[in-house]
Amino acid sequence: MRRVFVILALCLAEPASAQYAVVHTYQLGGEGSWDYVIPDPPHHRLFIARQNRMMVVDELTGALVGEITGIKGAHGVALVDKTGRGFATSGNDSSIYMFDATSLNVLSHIPAAEDADAIIYDAASDRVFSFNGDAHNATAVDAGTGKLIRNVPLGGKPESGVAAGNGKVYVNLTDVSEVVEVDSKTLNVTRRWSTAPCKQPVSMAIDVVHGRLFSGCRSGVAAISDIAAGRIVATLPIGQGVDGTAFDPATGDAFFSTIDGALTIIHENSPNGYDVVQTLKTIERGRNMGLDPLTHQVFVVGARFEPLPAESAAANPRRRPAMIGGSFSLLVIERQSNK
Numbered sequence: 001m002r003r004v005f006v007i008l009a010l011c012l013a014e015p016a017s018a019q020y021a022v023v024h025t026y027q028l029g030g031e032g033s034w035d036y037v038i039p040d041p042p043h044h045r046l047f048i049a050r051q052n053r054m055m056v057v058d059e060l061t062g063a064l065v066g067e068i069t070g071i072k073g074a075h076g077v078a079l080v081d082k083t084g085r086g087f088a089t090s091g092n093d094s095s096i097y098m099f100d101a102t103s104l105n106v107l108s109h110i111p112a113a114e115d116a117d118a119i120i121y122d123a124a125s126d127r128v129f130s131f132n133g134d135a136h137n138a139t140a141v142d143a144g145t146g147k148l149i150r151n152v153p154l155g156g157k158p159e160s161g162v163a164a165g166n167g168k169v170y171v172n173l174t175d176v177s178e179v180v181e182v183d184s185k186t187l188n189v190t191r192r193w194s195t196a197p198c199k200q201p202v203s204m205a206i207d208v209v210h211g212r213l214f215s216g217c218r219s220g221v222a223a224i225s226d227i228a229a230g231r232i233v234a235t236l237p238i239g240q241g242v243d244g245t246a247f248d249p250a251t252g253d254a255f256f257s258t259i260d261g262a263l264t265i266i267h268e269n270s271p272n273g274y275d276v277v278q279t280l281k282t283i284e285r286g287r288n289m290g291l292d293p294l295t296h297q298v299f300v301v302g303a304r305f306e307p308l309p310a311e312s313a314a315a316n317p318r319r320r321p322a323m324i325g326g327s328f329s330l331l332v333i334e335r336q337s338n339k
Contacts (some may be wrong), residue, residue, distance in 0.1 A: 013119075018251075019162060019278055020265060020298070024103050024332035026062025028055065028301075034328070036076040036118065037244070037290035046290060046299055046330070047086070049074035054088055056104060059292065059299070062330055066104045071097060076119040078128050080143045085310065087128045089116040096122055096130055096139065098146040108146050112139040118171075122163040125184035131158035131171055138171065141185055152187050154180050160204040160245070162213070164227070172201035179213060179225055193230040198223035204247035211269040216256045217244035222266055224274060233272045238264040238281070246291035246298065251335060257282065257289035257300050263333065282331055298333040 032051030036155050045065065048055040053066040054077060069088040073092030079101060080086070086101045089112065096110040096119065098149055113135035121128050121143060128141040134156055156173030158180075168190075169182045177199050181191040195201045200218035207214070213225040216238065222245075224234040241259025248255075252268040263286070265278040283302030290299045304327040308319065 018335050018337060020263070020280055020333050021336050022280070022282070022331050023334045024062065025283075026330040026332070027058075027248070027326065028057065028062065028064065029326040029327050030055065030328055031323075031325070035074065035243075035288060037087055037288050037300065037301055038079070039290045040079055041292050041294040042081060044292075046302060047077040047079075047088075048330075049076065049088075050328075054104075058332065059295070059297070059332075060285040062332075068097070068099055068104050068106065070106065073177065075117045076130075078119045078121040080121050082127070085142065085143070085146070087119055087121075087130075087143075087146075089119045089130050091116050094132070094135075096128070096141060102339040109143055110139075110146060113137055113151055118158070119158045120161055120169070122164055122167075122169055122173055122184045124163070124165060124167040127184055129161065129163075129164075129169055129182075132160050133157050133159065138169075138182065140184075146254050150187065152182060152189070152283055154182075154189065155192070156180070159202045162204050162206040164206060165208055170204065170206070170213055170227070172204050174202055174218070176202060177217075179215065179230075181230075193225070193228055195223045195225070195230075195232060197221070198232065198235055203242055203256070205245045205247040207247050207249060207268065207271075209249060210268070212268070212271060214247055214256075214266075215246050215256045216245040218242060220257055222254070222264070226271070228297055236266055236274055236276050238262075238266075238276075243287035244289035244300075246289065248293060248296055249289055250293070250296060253277075253335075255289060255298055256292060257287055257313065259285050259287040261286050263289070263298065263300060280333065282333075283329060286331070296335055300331045300333060302331070303328040310313045 035049035113132035115134035156176040161171030198217035201215035203216035239258030239262040244257035286302035
């Protein structure tokens, strides 16, 4: 009988979430900075923004399967599976490029607004929304025709956003530290709330079942919002320079990738209860990531950089070191068994 109690106690003592580990590193190479990493689960591909193009990479092998070229300031991609179309933001010319998701050929250019950055597809309205930082608005596009509908003023500088699946779209406003809610059909802003004590919310993910938003904040915290109440219910520490966030409903784990080369994993114990369960070392400047909800793999990109001379760092602390040629890499991260 005592043995049964001991076994039960050991089982209850197991951590709420299994640990994660880097299982593959693929050296992709290529020049240029990078931004969003967007998985394409049905086709086991990743779309990775690389300054003047979108790299399309096989998730299983790390092989480059194609590129969308000619983009002027590549940021995000939104994929519309039912039509086989994709939409990529081109920030330097304030445009959205519609492309064929199979051939990767660009089909049309759609006017957006200044600093077109993150982009999502909302199935409830069958519309694509780009979030345009410097313009302080969102561009709504008909996903079927690829035609501009109109720009929606947001009252602040948008960063990442998500679709809730019910006709509501949520986006972080980084300059005013707010979350804003947009009705995707009427194109009206319906609510907004403060992310305090989180400052500069950037990346975003959603737990649709429990009605929670996860905002990665440049002030070094993750902020979790109760959507129905329109308020922050928890904040937890993450790394510095966050730019990627994802939530896996199958495991209850949220991920925050940061420029300091770390992936913070937060487990959802309950809708208002969260714990940091792991901080995984990834890769230099590994601030961007994507999650495949079918395989539960996390993908982080980064590179190696030349050391910055001390005198240069002192003269300009914001100066970036030069990337070592060919070092741009993709890390594949998987959940490990507790057994």
